Amino acid sequence: MPDPAHPISLTDRLPEVTAAQLLAGLVPPPQFARASFDSYVPDPAHPSQAHARERMRDLAARIVEPPRKSLFRKAPPPPPSLYLDGGYGVGKTHLLASLAHAVGPERSAYGTFVEYTHLVGAVGFRECVAALSDRALVAIDEFELDDPGDTVLMSRLLRELADAGVTLVATSNTLPEALGEGRFAAEDFLREIQALAARFEVMRIDGEDYRLRDGRPERTALTDEEVRLAVEQASASGAQASLDDWGGLMAHLARIHPSRYGQLVDGLDLVAVTGVHELDDDMVGLRLVVLVDRLYDRDVPVRLGGAAVADLFSPRMLTKGYRKKYFRALSRLGALAGRPLP
Numbered sequence: 001m002p003d004p005a006h007p008i009s010l011t012d013r014l015p016e017v018t019a020a021q022l023l024a025g026l027v028p029p030p031q032f033a034r035a036s037f038d039s040y041v042p043d044p045a046h047p048s049q050a051h052a053r054e055r056m057r058d059l060a061a062r063i064v065e066p067p068r069k070s071l072f073r074k075a076p077p078p079p080p081s082l083y084l085d086g087g088y089g090v091g092k093t094h095l096l097a098s099l100a101h102a103v104g105p106e107r108s109a110y111g112t113f114v115e116y117t118h119l120v121g122a123v124g125f126r127e128c129v130a131a132l133s134d135r136a137l138v139a140i141d142e143f144e145l146d147d148p149g150d151t152v153l154m155s156r157l158l159r160e161l162a163d164a165g166v167t168l169v170a171t172s173n174t175l176p177e178a179l180g181e182g183r184f185a186a187e188d189f190l191r192e193i194q195a196l197a198a199r200f201e202v203m204r205i206d207g208e209d210y211r212l213r214d215g216r217p218e219r220t221a222l223t224d225e226e227v228r229l230a231v232e233q234a235s236a237s238g239a240q241a242s243l244d245d246w247g248g249l250m251a252h253l254a255r256i257h258p259s260r261y262g263q264l265v266d267g268l269d270l271v272a273v274t275g276v277h278e279l280d281d282d283m284v285g286l287r288l289v290v291l292v293d294r295l296y297d298r299d300v301p302v303r304l305g306g307a308a309v310a311d312l313f314s315p316r317m318l319t320k321g322y323r324k325k326y327f328r329a330l331s332r333l334g335a336l337a338g339r340p341l342p
Contacts, residue, residue, distance in 0.1 A: 007231050007243040008268070011252040015263035019123040022259060023131055026109040026119075029297030032097035040094050046207040049091060052084065055203060056095050056169075060102035063136050063167055081168035083143075086205035088331045092171040096139050099169060108137040113144045113154065114290060118259035120153060129157065133164040142293075143172040144325070162199055170200075220308055224274040227305035230341055231272045239269035239342035246275040246306065250284050258290040265291075268300055269342040276306035280314035282322055288312070289322075289329045296332040301339035309334045 028035060037057045042049035062079040084092045100110040109132055111119070120128045132138055138161055144150065158168055222230075227243075234241040242265075244252075256264065265271060279285050295302060312333070313326045 007235055007241050007272075010242050010244050010264055010271070011248050013264050014256065015260045015266075017122075017260050017263055019119075019127075022115070022119050022122050025262070026111045026115070027105055028097035028100050028110050031297055031299040032094060035094050035097040036101060037095075037098045040091055040098060042091075043207050046090075046205075048086075048204055048206045052091075052095060052203050052205045055082070056099050057102075059167070059169070060099050063103050063107075079167045081162065081200045082170075083200045083202045084169070084171040084205055085202055086171075086207070088328055090205045090207040092205060093141055096141055096169060096171055100137065100139050103137045107135055108139065109135045110139040110141070112141045112293065113150070114142070114258065114293075116140060116157065117150050117153060118257070120157065122259065125153075125157070129160045129164075132157075132161055133166060135166055137167050137169065140168070140170040142328070143170045168200075221276075221311075222303060222305050224305035227272045227274050227303045230303045231270065234270045234341050237342065240267055241270040241272060241342075242268055243272045243274070246273050246277060249273060250279075250288070253287040253291060254284075258287060261291050262294040262297065265295055265298060265300060268298075270301050270303065271295060272303040272305070274305040276304045276312070278307055278311055278314055280316060282317065282320075285313060285317055285326060286322060289325045292329040292333050292336075295336055299339070300336065301341060302333060302336040304337060309337050 037053055037060075040049075040053050042053060059079055059082065066079070084095065086092055097110065100108045116128075123131065138158075140154075140158075143154070162168060231241045231243045253261070279288065309330060312330065317323070317326055
């Protein structure tokens with residue numbers, strides 16, 4: 001049983017991840033391990049959600065059982081590639097994971113934009129193309145347009161996969177304040193992948209962030225003592241809980257490649273941090289975003305002592321180039337901070 005007096009520290013963990021493990025990890029995250037089209041519940045107030053579900057269900061059927069060619073007809077073209085455009089928390093990841101499950105792990109690859117760029121860095125571009133070209137579907141969650149180098153890299157990767165007959169499905173986010181104001185994210189996406197734009201069908205999904213339907217992220221901060229007590233309670237019940245100081249954890253993240261952040265938190269039932277304060281450094285903030293994504297993938301409850309979730313990123317950070325990532329992190333971290341203790 002875990003020792004409540006000596007909780008796990010993330011700063012003691014130095015995970016190593018091989019290229020083979022990165023490839024094997026291209027599956028929907030644990031939080032969406034059982035996601036299906038049937039378990040996706042559209043909001044009746046936003047018909048685009050139900051339409052997107054049926055369009056994705058139809059795409060899955062076309063990938064699994066494509067039309068057969070005959071003596072009198074050419075081979076049918078591969079199913080079209082899709083881009084799901086919408087705000088945070090409207091179910092894009094749920095639908096993307098459902099599609100990957102419907103196609104099956106042998107014929108699909110599922111990962112975030114960041115995970116694919118990490119894969120290219122680990123195995124090389126040509127090896128990555130070769131490894132993914134035999135898949136019927138490559139799903140890219142959270143396509144990011146704020147790093148020109150990575151965007152060019154991913155555009156080239158998608159072009160080669162599309163030329164190999166792979167169906168591509170990508171999601172990205174529209175900022176909350178841009179909802180209902182047009183397809184700005186979609187226009188940016190198509191511009192950046194202009195060589196592939198004609199192959200993509202854009203689907204807009206409207207709606208409210210289901211994680212925040214009761215309000216914005218919590219602005220009531222826990223004390224450090226409350227956080228330590230939560231760790232003691234979780235450990236006493238047999239849960240694996242970690243406890244770290246904010247500054248030490250941020251420094252530790254700088255020593256580990258972001259591709260290893262998932263393994264950093266594997267096996268944990270609670271992640272707790274004391275001494276939390278506002279960030280105003282994009283390098284630190286971007287590493288935190290990746291950590292939050294990996295925690296959210298695994299649905300690990302989080303407890304923060306010091307600053308409230310809503311106050312983690314400075315006003316400057318929430319108005320500049322990486323603001324989409326930061327808003328997504330706040331949405332997801334707010335949900336994890338509300339999860340019950342194990």
